[in-house]
Amino acid sequence: MSLTKRQFLSGFAAACTAGGLVRADASARAYSPAALAYFAGDQEDYGHAYRLTNWKKIKPRWRRQLVQYFSTEPPGSAVIDTGNHFLYLVFENRTALRYGVGVGQDGYRWYGRARIDHKTLWPRWDPPPGLRQRHPELPVSMAPGPDNPLGPRTLYLYRDGVDLGYRLHGTPEPWTIGANVSYGCIRMFPEDIIDLYLRCPLGTRVLVLKHLGAPVIDEAATAHTEPPG
Template sequence: MALNRRAFVAAALGSCAALAAPGLLTGRASASSYFNGVTQDNGFRYRQTNFEKIDPVWRRQMVKYFSSEPPGSIVVDTNNHFLYVVWENNTALRYGVGVGREGFKWYGRARVDRKALWPRWVPPPEMLKRQPDLPRLVEGGAANNPLGPRAMYLYRDGVDTGYRLHGTLEPWSIGQDVSSGCIRMFPEDIIDLYQRAPKGTRVLVLEHLGTSAG
C-alpha cells in the first residue's frame, strides 16, 4: 500500500497545524477542564491531561489485536482513531489518536527515520499562505508549539513524507478528524510511544480497517 498522490500533496501543504476541533468546546473554562496541572520533562513543562475527562476508549491500553505486521510495528487505524504497537500473541498496545480531516487524510507505509525531543515547529510556506497569522517558527517547549513534547518523523524510501506522530495541545481532539494529516496523541502517550519505538520502526496507516481489534 503506497502513499498516494493526494498524500504527498497534503504533505507539501504542511501536516502539523494546530487546528481546533470545531464544536467540541464552548469556551476557555471547558478547555481548562481537560488539563490537570503541569509536569516537568527534560527541562520543559507541559500541561498534564485530565484523563478523568477522557472517554476510556481513548486511553492507552492492552487489547487483543490480529495483524500480519511483525511485532514492534506501528499500525494506525484512521477510521477508528487508534494507533497500535503490535506485540506477540495477537495483542497490541493501543492509543487513541487524532487524524487528518477530510482532504488531508493519507494512507500507506512509512518508517520512523527521525525522532526529536521537544521539537521546534516551522510551518511550511503553503500553510502560511492559508494561515498568514501563524508564527514563522515555534521553539521546542513553547506553550504554543503544536508538536508537544515529542515528534516522530515518517519517511518513505528515505524521503520525508511531511507527516509526523506527535503530541497535541488539544486533548479533546483525540478521536477526531482534525489535523492536516499528522497523527496526534496525548502528550503522555507520545512520550510513551517515543520510548517504545526506535528509529527504523515500520509504520502502516490503514485506508480501510483491514485487521480486527478488541
C-alpha cells in the same frame, strides 16, 4: 487516486498544523474554563513543560490500554487505524498496546507504509510557507513549550529515505483525540507520545490502514475541533 512522491510533497507540505488555533503569540492564548478542565497541571520534561491530561475528562475508549489484536505485521510495528482513531503498537501473542489518536480531516487522510527514521525531543514548529500563506497569523517559528502544536515528542515518517511530511506527535489540545482534526499527521496525548517515543526505535515500521477516500502514497497505506466551551 494514487499520488507520486512529487505530488505528495507539493500538495501535502502542510501536513502538521494545529488547525489554525495557534496564534503568533501563543503564550497569550486564553482557554475557556471548559478547555482548562482537560488539564491537570504541568509536568517538567527535559527543561520544558507540558500540560498533564485530566484523564477524568477522557473517555475510556481513548486511553492507552493493552488489547487483543491480530495483525500480520511483525511485533514492534505500529498500525494506525484512521477510521477508528487508534494506533496499535503490535506485541506478540495477538496483543497490542492501543492509543487513541487524532487523525487527518476529510481530504487529508492517507494510507500506506512508512518508517520512523527520525525522532525529536521537544521539536520546534516551523509552519511551511504554503500554510503561512493561508494563515498569515501563524508565527514563522515556535519554540518548544506547552502551546507548541507538536507537543513534547515527534516521530517523523519516511518512505524510501524520503520524508513524507507526516508526523506522529503530541498535542496541547487533548479534546481533539478521537477526531478528524489535522492535515494528515497523527496526534496523541502528550503522555502517550512520550510513551510511544520510548517504545519505537529508529526503523520502526508503520502501516496506516486504508480508509475510504484516502489517497495512496507511492502505491503503498476536519474541520478543526474548537476548544470546548
